[in-house]
Amino acid sequence: MSIDEDFAEFVHARWASLYRLAYLLTGSPSGAEDLLQTTLEKAYVRWSRIGGMEYAEAYVRRMLANVLVSSRRRAWVGEQPWGEVPDTVDDSVELPVLDRALLWPLVCALPVRQRAVIVLRYYEDLSESQIAEALGCATGTVKSQSAAAIATLRRSLAAAGVGEGVEGP
Amino acid sequence: MSLDEQLRAALSQEAEMRTASRPDVQAIINGGRVRRRRRTAAQLGAGLAAAVVVVGAGVGVTQLGGGDDTGLAPTNDPTPSETAVAGDKIRYTEGIQIREGASYVLLAGHDAEGDAIEAAVQFDGSGWGTGNHPYLTDGRWSAGVAAYTPLQIRSGKDCSRLTVRPAAADVPGLLAQLSRLPGGRVVQEATPAGAFGRVTQHLVVRIDTQCAPEEGYLLAQTPAGSHGVDYEHPANASDDVFVDFWVMSVGGRPTVVERWRQAGGPSELTAQTDRTLDSVVILSE
Numbered sequence: 001m002s003i004d005e006d007f008a009e010f011v012h013a014r015w016a017s018l019y020r021l022a023y024l025l026t027g028s029p030s031g032a033e034d035l036l037q038t039t040l041e042k043a044y045v046r047w048s049r050i051g052g053m054e055y056a057e058a059y060v061r062r063m064l065a066n067v068l069v070s071s072r073r074r075a076w077v078g079e080q081p082w083g084e085v086p087d088t089v090d091d092s093v094e095l096p097v098l099d100r101a102l103l104w105p106l107v108c109a110l111p112v113r114q115r116a117v118i119v120l121r122y123y124e125d126l127s128e129s130q131i132a133e134a135l136g137c138a139t140g141t142v143k144s145q146s147a148a149a150i151a152t153l154r155r156s157l158a159a160a161g162v163g164e165g166v167e168g169p
Numbered sequence: 170m171s172l173d174e175q176l177r178a179a180l181s182q183e184a185e186m187r188t189a190s191r192p193d194v195q196a197i198i199n200g201g202r203v204r205r206r207r208r209t210a211a212q213l214g215a216g217l218a219a220a221v222v223v224v225g226a227g228v229g230v231t232q233l234g235g236g237d238d239t240g241l242a243p244t245n246d247p248t249p250s251e252t253a254v255a256g257d258k259i260r261y262t263e264g265i266q267i268r269e270g271a272s273y274v275l276l277a278g279h280d281a282e283g284d285a286i287e288a289a290v291q292f293d294g295s296g297w298g299t300g301n302h303p304y305l306t307d308g309r310w311s312a313g314v315a316a317y318t319p320l321q322i323r324s325g326k327d328c329s330r331l332t333v334r335p336a337a338a339d340v341p342g343l344l345a346q347l348s349r350l351p352g353g354r355v356v357q358e359a360t361p362a363g364a365f366g367r368v369t370q371h372l373v374v375r376i377d378t379q380c381a382p383e384e385g386y387l388l389a390q391t392p393a394g395s396h397g398v399d400y401e402h403p404a405n406a407s408d409d410v411f412v413d414f415w416v417m418s419v420g421g422r423p424t425v426v427e428r429w430r431q432a433g434g435p436s437e438l439t440a441q442t443d444r445t446l447d448s449v450v451i452l453s454e
Binding site: 032 | 196
């Protein structure tokens with residue numbers, strides 16, 4: 001099997017799964033396709049090496065996040081507008097069980113890097129060190145980004161008037 | 170249930186609800202090949218400095234002027250000749266001779282990071298002219314294709330006055346501007362379309378170019394210079410021009426691939442532009 005055939009087989013087999021991750025990372029269908037296209041083009045360039053990996057898909061999934069947070073990608077992904085959040089909130093406030101339709105827009109409203117950290121942590125189940133490796137940053141940065149994202153989500157939920165039911169981390 | 174658990178559930182549910190379109194594997198491979206060639210060229214020291222090449226002055230169109238034109242002018246290339254770029258492609262410049270079957274690279278503009286946005290294209294058949302943007306003519310009728318990141322868009326309610334506004338910085342804003350071109354009416358509202366290896370918004374506008382005071386109808390100012398449609402011919406049979414816009418975001422910059430044709434023109438011209446468009450792939454780092 002040629003490299004092209006091997007690559008094509010990989011793309012056909014993993015496209016749907018990769019697309020879902022790309023969608024979560026970008027928050028939009030068109031952004032997801034654009035991100036996935038760019039990432040796979042880059043993967044193709046190195047397919048002779050990536051294709052031989054035991055966990056090629058895992059590698060490409062991390063490439064997706066890396067491409068997303070690279071500086072040239074930030075501009076077009078854009079941030080989805082969301083309302084002002086209060087400066088101070090009471091973190092002890094309990095919240096009800098949340099509907100996806102409420103929580104997902106809040107995740108989309110996060111800055112790109114924070115959103116990537118959240119998606120890699122809670123959807124990909126990556127450790128902080130794995131996230132740091134995928135995003136090309138320090139573990140400490142992942143921790144701070146994650147903490148900031150969670151704090152923003154809590155503030156946004158409070159601002160949305162959601163107040164009971166969710167325990168703290 | 171903790172917020173962590175809620176996040177896991179919400180993300181999984183959101184992902185599962187998404188259905189992906191079919192991948193265009195060939196477009197991906199083509200894009201990958203271009204990246205590899207660029208990398209090889211860079212490693213050889215050639216790089217892609219040629220990306221700063223800009224195409225020359227227009228053919229059959231004049232500079233945009235008046236209104237709120239900020240005076241952005243094209244840079245002339247005094248020696249139109251074939252310039253090889255990555256791989257076997259030829260840099261498109263004003264005045265070069267289009268060779269059937271050859272591959273060309275058009276510089277559409279630059280993204281938010283300053284990297285080149287280019288369009289790879291193979292021109293179908295003969296009859297192609299090379300102005301700021303390629304056009305096709307049989308001596309009476311004309312059509313054309315273009316790829317550009319617009320700097321300014323024709324605007325205003327009075328088509329008899331040539332005025333422009335800065336191009337919108339995002340795709341929806343640019344679509345709105347293109348939908349309101351003076352003398353134009355929307356034939357097809359912007360609809361999502363996969364094209365050129367990208368996800369685009371396809372908008373079709375019909376323009377009565379007779380109202381324009383200038384020769385032809387100047388539609389936009391682009392990095393390659395002014396861009397007009399409806400080139401003048403002695404026996405020009407129609408002042409109406411259909412313009413297909415495919416608008417997409419490339420590296421943070423709204424980018425347009427365009428096909429224009431005169432209403433009532435021969436189907437072969439349209440077919441030639443269609444086949445040419447089929448070959449277009451937008452390239453970006």
